[in-house]
Amino acid sequence: MRVPARDLTDDDHELIAYARRIVDAQTDGENGVHTMGAAVRAADGAMYGGINVHHFLGGPCAELVALGHARASGARQLSTIVAVGNCGRGPVGPCGRDRQVLFDYHPGIRVILPTPDGIRSVRITDLMPLASVWTPEGGTQPYDVSVFGQD
Template sequence: MTTSSPKTGPTATATTTTHLDPELFDLCVRAFAGVPVADDNHTVAAAVRSRRTGETVVALNVYHFTGGPCAELCAFGAAAARGVLPTDVETIIAVCRRQKEQQQQQQLQKGPWDGAGDGDVVFRVINPCGRCAQTMLDYNPEIGVIVMDRHGREVKTRARDLVAYPSVWEDGNTGREEKRKALEAGRTGEE
C-alpha cells in the first residue's frame, strides 16, 4: 500500500496495475515523494536505465511558461552527470502525477491510472511530446521508450518509431554517426 502525506503525497509505492517495467515506473512514482501534490511545476517524472550497467536515474520536469524542460530531457541530463550518456540508455519511461479529480476532468488518455495515498493522486505512463521524441531520435534512435498505445496499453517501442515524419540532418541521419565517432574518440583518447 502506498503511504502519503497531505503535503507531499506518496512516499512509497504499490501499484495496482501490472506495468511493462515496474522498476522504472515505481522509481518515477517515488521521485514525487518530496513534492507537494499541489505543486504544478513538477508533474512528470522520467526514469532511464543504462544498457551497460543497469543503473537507473530519475528526474522531474521543470515546468515554466517559457518552455521549461520535460522530465525526459531532465533525466538525460541527470544520467549524463552520472556517466550514463544517451547512447547508453536502454529504456526510458515518463510517468505523470495528477490529482484524481483533475485527471477525471481532463480525460487525458485512455489507460490505467494507479491510485496512491488516500485515493486523491493517480499516476500513469505518458507519451513523450514532439520535442522529446525528436531529441530521443537524435540522441539514440534505438532507445526503448515505454508509451501508451491507442488502446491504453503500455508498450515498448524504439525512439526511431516515435516520430512519423522526423526531422533529420541533410545527410540523412539523426546525428547518430557523429555521436558514435565522438564517443569512440573519447574512449580511445583520440582527438
C-alpha cells in the same frame, strides 16, 4: 498506422516504479511546477531520474532532466525511458520535443507509453516516422532508410 510495441519486462516495471517514486516524493500538487517524473535506464542497468520544472517560458520536461542526470553521472548508452504523471497518473508519452531529442541522441532507446493495447514499450524510431537524424557535427541529415528499415 500501428506502431510495433512489446509487452513490458520486469526491468520496465521497475523503471516505471522508480519514476513513480520520484514524482510521488517531489510533486507539489496538480497545479504545481513539478508534476511529471521520469526515469531512464542505462545499458548497464543503472537508473537515473528527473522531474519536470514547468515554467511559462517552457522549462524542461522530466524526460530531459532524466537524460541530463544520466549524462552527468557518466551514462552514455541508454536503453529505456518512461515518464509518469503525479496524482496517480500512469505513464505518459513524450512530447514532440522530447521525442526529437531522444531520437537524435539515443536512436536505439525504447519508450514506455500508453498504446491502444495498454502500456507497452516501443522504439523511438517507431514514434518518429520519416524523421531525419540530426548530429552536432553535421546538422540535419537526409532521411536514411537504414535507421528505420523498410516494410
